[in-house]
Amino acid sequence: MSRSYEEEFFEVFARKDSDDALQHVGSVKAPSSDIAITRAWYVYDQHPWSEMCLVPLAAVIPITERSKRVKIKPI
Amino acid sequence: MTNPTYNTDAVLRVADTKLVLGNVCIATVFNGRSIGDFATLLAISGTALGAARALYRLLEQGGSDYGWLEHGRDASEIASAEVLDSAPESWADLMVTIYLTEAITSAAAADWQSEADPLLANQARMIARDSAFHSAYCLGWLKIELEEKPDTVRSAFVARMAQAMRWIKQCAPSAEARFLADVAHLLDLLNESVPTVTASALWDKRLGRSAPVPSGLWEIVRFKDVELAR
Secondary structure (H helix, E strand, O other), rough: OOOOOOOOEEEEEOOOOOHHHOOOEEEEEEEEHHHHHHHHHHHHHOOOEEEEEEHHHOOOOOOOOOOOOOOOOOO | OOOOOHHHHHHHHHHHHHHHHHHHHOOOHHHOOHHHHHHHHHHHHHHHHHHHHHHHHHHHHHOOOOOHHHOOOOHHHHHOHHHHHHOOHHHHHHHHHHHHHHHEEEEEHHHHHOOHHHHHHHHHHHHHHHHHHHHHHHHHHHHHHHHHHHHHHHHHHHHHHHHHHHHHHOOOOHHHHHHHHHHHHHHHHHHHOOOOOOOOOOOOOOOEEEEOHHHHHHHHHHHOOOHHHH
């Protein structure tokens, strides 16, 4: 049986062109940011994005509801 | 038909290497650790086969027969890099195989970005772009595997790096510096040095190989449309 690896959530943001706002398009789970980069690029391929970036969910600091885990919902 | 300004043997070697890489990724997809890995391996395969198809079309414009290129050749006529010849023996070995294959093909194709032929130049840019993603993915997994199974990673690297180095020196010597820059991350990670390699007396300069594609691999790569249609 193969080992299961610990994975964390990465929130994915992208924009279609420079006039577009960077928007949340979804999330991926991965054992590292290197792997998350490629997973995000190939999973969220609905547009030829001009820009895409990732943020580890753990890096997001809640301001409201500070006792709860942050939930980021796509538009 | 146009008279190509580029080295058609060099284009064939990259095209066939992409063809075999695409097939290897499909054959190994369910060794992935999650559905995310299945999707990534299928994406790597898709871009590799897409590049192979586009490069075969380019060679067709230069006078080659597309049907022959795609499914008319036998194992002795395929110009794929020997780094893909032996089946990966572990997840780490698969990651090393993909990483080095991407490194040699993108290094060899880099010069084509300034080629006069716009189709070849565009294809070279796409190969470079896709390669960067695939390499990041493989390196990410190798960093993890190195923590658990360092000997497995190291033995896979030593074997395949020698084959990759041989291919670069024999097939694309002007790309050696670029190739070594691309694999520097992995060399640093493993604390390994660049191997010294020589080509065997059987080395075929045009195909970039010393022997036909092994039978096990050929069975995966060869077209089976007639058999499947029955």
